[in-house]
Every structure is written in C-alpha cells, then in structure tokens.
Amino acid sequence: MIAADNLPETTKDGKFDLLVYLQARQKLCEAALSQSVPQQYPDTIYEAMRYSLLAGGKRLRPILCLASCEMMGGTMEMAMPTACALEMIHTMSLIHDDLPAMDNDDYRRGKLTNHKVYGEDIAILAGDGLLAYAFEYIAAQTENVPAPRVLQVVAQLGRAVGAAGLVGGQVVDLESEGKSxxxxxxxxxxxxxxxxxxxxxxxxxxxxxxxxxxxxxxxxSAYAQNIGLAFQIIDDILDITATQEKLGKTVGKDQQAQKVTYPSLWGIEESQKQAQQLIEKACAQLEPFGEKAQPLLALAHFIVNRDR
Incomplete structure (x- = not known):
C-alpha cells in the first residue's frame, strides 16, 4: 500500500490538479482493495469476489470518502477501511444488477459480467459475500476512530443499502420498466x-x-445528494451517446428495457443543463470550507464532465 505521506503532489503550477489527485488515490485504493479480500479457500467464491472488486473503475466512491474525511481534518488511514467497504458494496450492487433477473448485462467495466464467468449461483453469492464482509471490514479494521463514530457509519451504510436506499430504488426501477x-x-x-x-x-x-x-x-449530505442526481443524469446521457468500448458496458440498455430516463423526459441538452445546475448547488454547499474543499469541488465537476 502507498503510504499517505508519500503521495505525489496534488498541485501543478500552484493549482489543484485533479488528474494527479485521482491517479494517486486510485493507486492507493487499488492496493487497499486487493489486500482487503485475499484469495483463500473456498477458492471459487473469493476468486469471484476479487474478479469484480478488482475489475477497475474510477473508484469514485472510496475517493469521495477519503476526500471528505481529509477536508474535515481526518486522515486517509482512518477512512480507508470504510472506503474499501463502500467499493465492496458498490461492486455487490453491480454484480446483482447485471444478473438476468435484473438488467441482464454481459459486460461491466469492459469485462464479462460476474455471472457470465462464474454462473448465476456464484455471482449471487459473491455479491452476498462482499455485502456482509463490508460491514465486518469497517468494524474490524477501522483504527484511531472513536467507536460511536464507527457505529454511526455502519448504521448509515446499512440504511443506504437496504430497502430505505439502494434496494428500494432498485425495486421501483424494476416496477417502472416498460411504463411510459x-x-x-x-x-x-x-x-x-x-x-x-x-x-x-x-x-x-x-x-x-x-x-x-x-x-x-x-x-x-446536500453536496452529495446533488452530485448523486447529476451523476445519474450523465449516466442516462452516456447510455445514449457513448460507445460500448468507451463505457465498458452494453449501451442502449435503457431504451431496450423501455425505461424512462432524464433524456427521455427532457432531451439531452436540457438534461446536461439540469446536471450542471445540480453541480453548482453542490459546490455552493462547500463554500465555508475554502481551499480544503478543492478535491470535492473538482470531483463534482468531474462527474458532470465525464465521458464514461
């Protein structure tokens, strides 16, 4: 793992350099994620978990966690177990989302989806394994943080993933397919x-x-809610405008599934405008934090300007 004090400089000519920042923290996250789920017996399940967890990606979610912790005076070391757990849960959601019973996708991050490699049974269990292990990892590996704070993180994460969060949203999404x-x-x-x-x-x-x-x-929270909605609007746009090679997954799936999307309601131009407005609202929430907010500000603009 890269030591936090050995990270490359995040500024260039006196200005914040998002590319340098992302590359350094992605490398840090990749090393931490690989260490977090070592290969062991039963080989198949750990291999399947690692296959999707280490398949690449922007690592935006763990980096957001690290950035907010640093902005508020914490360290990457105290946040890294939670950052890894967040990526485990995100990976679980992708594995399950790709299943035939859900979106039935063949590719994710430019690779065959988990169930295409290991079968539906192992893919379901790989997702389950990552979900359960995420909470264990936060509780067991977080150091130099008071226990009530760790407990609060575990509680909030559980709510975000369950029926009050991710699962509830997925249910309404499935129920809405084919309805105009x-x-x-x-x-x-x-x-x-x-x-x-x-x-x-x-x-x-x-x-x-x-x-x-x-x-x-x-x-x-307000910052994150705004960037979250902007992220999805851009996702909907990219499903129409991007190529499979660029996006790393099948494009046009929303139209095939007859899903209502932001572009289908607003058109692409208005969708882009709405996403930009959300990013401006998000950034306004960070004004009190001054220079310390530079990484989160840059990440917000990265979300709305990304091409994959």
Missing part, C-alpha cells in the same frame, strides 16, 4: 435511492469518521 407514464417525481425517487443513497453515505461517512459537526454533515 413514469413521472419525474418517481424517476427522482428511483435515482435518489438506487444511485444517490450510496454516494451520499460515501461523502457523509468520511465526515463522520473525522468528527464533523452536525451542521457540516448536513452540508456534506
């Missing part, structure tokens, strides 16, 4: 829960671990 009369209110509900809830806990958990005040946690 889905309202903007329902669409917002789906994505605030299915996508936004996990992104929100990524940001807020970093603040909790660092001992942020309730007022600051509310600001982090």
């Amino acid at each position: 009369d889905i309202s903007l209110e329902t669409l917002n509900f789906i994505h605030k829960h299915k996508t936004g809830a996990l992104l929100e806990v990524c940001v807020v958990s970093g603040g909790i671990l660092a001992g942020a005040t309730e007022q600051d946690l509310q600001r982090l």
